[in-house]
Amino acid sequence: MRKKVELELGQAKLDIEKKLVPQGKGVTRHLSLPSTGHTSEWILEEMAQMDVEGESHTNWKHGKLSGAVYHGGDDLCKVIVSAFERYCVSNPLHPDVFPAIRKMEAEIVAMCLRLYNNPDGAGVTTSGGTESIIMSVKTHRDWARATKGITEPEIVVPASAHAAFDKGAAYLKIKVHTIPVDPVTRKVDLKHVSRAINPNTIMIVGSAINFPDGNQDDIIALGKLAKRNKIGLHVDCCLGSFIVPFLEKAGYPTDLFDFRVEGVTAISCDTHKLTGPYLYHAHSTHTYQGNSVIMYRNAELRTYQYYVNPTWTGGVYASPSIAGSRPGSLIAGTWAAMQYMGSDGYLESCKSIVGATRAIAKTITTDIPELYVLGNPPASVVAFASKHPQVNIREVGDVMSKKGWHLNAIVQPAAVHIAVTRLTVPVVDEFIADLKDAIREARTNPSGKGTMVALYACLPVEGG
Numbered sequence: 001m002r003k004k005v006e007l008e009l010g011q012a013k014l015d016i017e018k019k020l021v022p023q024g025k026g027v028t029r030h031l032s033l034p035s036t037g038h039t040s041e042w043i044l045e046e047m048a049q050m051d052v053e054g055e056s057h058t059n060w061k062h063g064k065l066s067g068a069v070y071h072g073g074d075d076l077c078k079v080i081v082s083a084f085e086r087y088c089v090s091n092p093l094h095p096d097v098f099p100a101i102r103k104m105e106a107e108i109v110a111m112c113l114r115l116y117n118n119p120d121g122a123g124v125t126t127s128g129g130t131e132s133i134i135m136s137v138k139t140h141r142d143w144a145r146a147t148k149g150i151t152e153p154e155i156v157v158p159a160s161a162h163a164a165f166d167k168g169a170a171y172l173k174i175k176v177h178t179i180p181v182d183p184v185t186r187k188v189d190l191k192h193v194s195r196a197i198n199p200n201t202i203m204i205v206g207s208a209i210n211f212p213d214g215n216q217d218d219i220i221a222l223g224k225l226a227k228r229n230k231i232g233l234h235v236d237c238c239l240g241s242f243i244v245p246f247l248e249k250a251g252y253p254t255d256l257f258d259f260r261v262e263g264v265t266a267i268s269c270d271t272h273k274l275t276g277p278y279l280y281h282a283h284s285t286h287t288y289q290g291n292s293v294i295m296y297r298n299a300e301l302r303t304y305q306y307y308v309n310p311t312w313t314g315g316v317y318a319s320p321s322i323a324g325s326r327p328g329s330l331i332a333g334t335w336a337a338m339q340y341m342g343s344d345g346y347l348e349s350c351k352s353i354v355g356a357t358r359a360i361a362k363t364i365t366t367d368i369p370e371l372y373v374l375g376n377p378p379a380s381v382v383a384f385a386s387k388h389p390q391v392n393i394r395e396v397g398d399v400m401s402k403k404g405w406h407l408n409a410i411v412q413p414a415a416v417h418i419a420v421t422r423l424t425v426p427v428v429d430e431f432i433a434d435l436k437d438a439i440r441e442a443r444t445n446p447s448g449k450g451t452m453v454a455l456y457a458c459l460p461v462e463g464g
């Protein structure tokens with residue numbers, strides 16, 4: 001049995017390697033600095049060659065990629081690239097040298113606070129959703145230590161919440177209570193949350209929407225729990241970013257999720273996923289990466305995020321988040337994208353993306369008896385699992401991969417999810433037709449494997 005398991009693990013490793021590492025004799029590796037610099041033409045040609053070698057990564061424009069690329073169209077790309085170019089060497093660590101970047105950063109935060117109904121609140125931009133979440137965990141930890149004397153902090157996190165909460169807790173030495181979700185609604189089980197709260201709890205968590213199956217927790221009920229226990233409530237809107245705030249206006253039924261809910265103390269919103277609501281999105285290559293906002297109910301709470309060292313040999317050192325130097329170009333790109341899109345642009349994106357997501361969910365529910373949809377996802381992600389003994393959902397995923405779809409495998413239960421972006425919208429019918437074919441193939445001609453790998457993020461390999 002052990003041999004068999006080892007064999008299968010070896011095969012899975014090879015499969016992953018094949019997916020991630022370009023193979024073949026013609027592949028040149030640049031492992032040390034060239035002795036003299038290359039020309040810009042050579043650099044662009046080499047990059048084009050790398051794209052050919054990793055060809056599966058370059059096909060995202062056809063829309064068969066779940067999440068990963070949040071693209072707003074070629075015009076928006078041009079706007080963002082112009083902003084990058086203009087502020088290519090800027091660094092908000094030196095606001096006196098780059099006052100325009102400081103202004104744009106403050107305005108990004110202000111626009112997000114208004115979008116999430118807390119104009120008098122406070123916030124900070126970070127490098128991405130993970131950093132926003134880690135900063136919020138740290139803020140609540142330091143707040144609880146200062147105001148309540150908590151020295152053994154704990155957080156209560158739905159099993160469906162993003163792994164960034166576990167990561168932050170691991171970095172900051174905080175105990176995590178992982179709470180199961182209801183198997184039908186896929187919302188966090190409130191009784192379990194309530195039971196896990198104790199005098200060391202600093203914060204509870206809800207998602208709007210979660211990564212694995214796109215469902216939204218009951219934020220109002222979580223807010224009541226947070227308020228009653230005088231603890232923080234972080235609502236993770238990294239994936240909901242600029243979709244969920246527009247659901248109401250777009251005419252879709254929605255539950256409150258933002259600062260209008262009493263008890264919500266922090267919200268993370270990924271500005272790199274909103275640059276043209278998921279123009280193309282698939283959890284890897286957004287329009288560009290590296291910008292997110294962590295918002296707090298008030299400026300007082302935000303002060304617990306800051307780091308200040310007044311006695312450092314290099315002078316007084318103060319910084320708002322993990323990074324020291326930061327790329328001002330990303331702030332400029334985000335600001336430019338938000339100005340370009342405007343409320344109307346985001347609303348239009350919301351309508352088309354959510355319309356397509358709901359069409360996929362409805363067709364699976366009414367027209368594909370072998371599958372069921374997990375919960376009742378309100379926005380841009382839909383996950384589906386098998387209810388047929390002869391249909392292995394991973395095998396369905398494998399066949400979909402062969403047909404060119406890049407979907408995400410999730411676990412507990414084994415399921416596959418698609419995060420719809422604007423690129424997916426025109427290919428919804430193709431997706432459904434391919435899915436039906438894939439089920440037929442997996443059912444009539446099972447490979448007995450189902451090796452679709454639940455791979456979302458991974459560590460660097462080869463060459464450091």
Ligand SMILES: Cc1ncc(COP(=O)(O)O)c(C=O)c1O
Pocket residue numbers: 128129130131162164207209210211236237238239240270283292
């Ligand atoms: C719900 C949710 N939270 C947090 C994150 C983390 O964001 P990032 O990958 O920008 O660190 C993601 C990423 O997709 C997400 O879907």
